[in-house]
Amino acid sequence: MSKQPSDDTSKRTDFGIGPFFLLFLLQIAAFQILYILKRWLWPGPIVFYEGLLLGICFFVLGLLGAIVVRKLNGRLASYWIPAAVAAFLFNYAFIITIPSLLERSISITLIGAVAQGGAKGVAFDTINRTFLESYLAGDRQIHKRLTEQVTSDDMVDHDGSYSLTPKGRFIFETNVMLARLYHIDPSCVLAQRMPD
Secondary structure, three states, rough: OOOOOOHHHHHHHOOHHHHHHHHHHHHHHHHHHHHHHHHHHOOOOOOOHHHHHHHHHHHHHHHHHHHHHHHOOOOHHHHHHHHHHHHHHHHHHHHOOOOOHHOOOHHHHHHHHOOOOOOOOEEEEEEEHHHHHHHHHHOOHHHHHHHHHHOOOEEEEEEHHHHHHHHHHHHHOOOOOHHHHHOOOOOOOOOOOOOO
């Protein structure tokens, strides 16, 4: 005689997808709170790396949390790791698309310049001058971006003269290939070298 499955739903351990979303949202909320506090109290010089490092720390803490939770509730632990992975990917996408763009986007700077004119608008020459004064601010942005690239090991600083590392050369060639593949204007990627 075969055993019939029990109709007793009170013994079920299937939580559904709810715990995954709860853990996912909790990890994102905790990341956001700490990231905002970090930026206000101890802002780092490279916004992207700062967010990435915090995101990696949260991911590792998520994995450690899964180990602790596994001892308490094995079923709940099965949701923890996928939630940690999903939260890391979400936080990574957030860092790239919000803080990093706010810090370096030309379009965002142009929108800000036009916003200063209100309903009456702003002339092209004024927008251009505002962009040069606020975005470029002399050579501040260039120094900041060169420091980022040296820190990233994409370039080497030879007392004010810069060259690409093998990693930097690979990134450059990949960018050229991607610009061609996606039929994107390569003028930024190929940046014509100014005469010395």
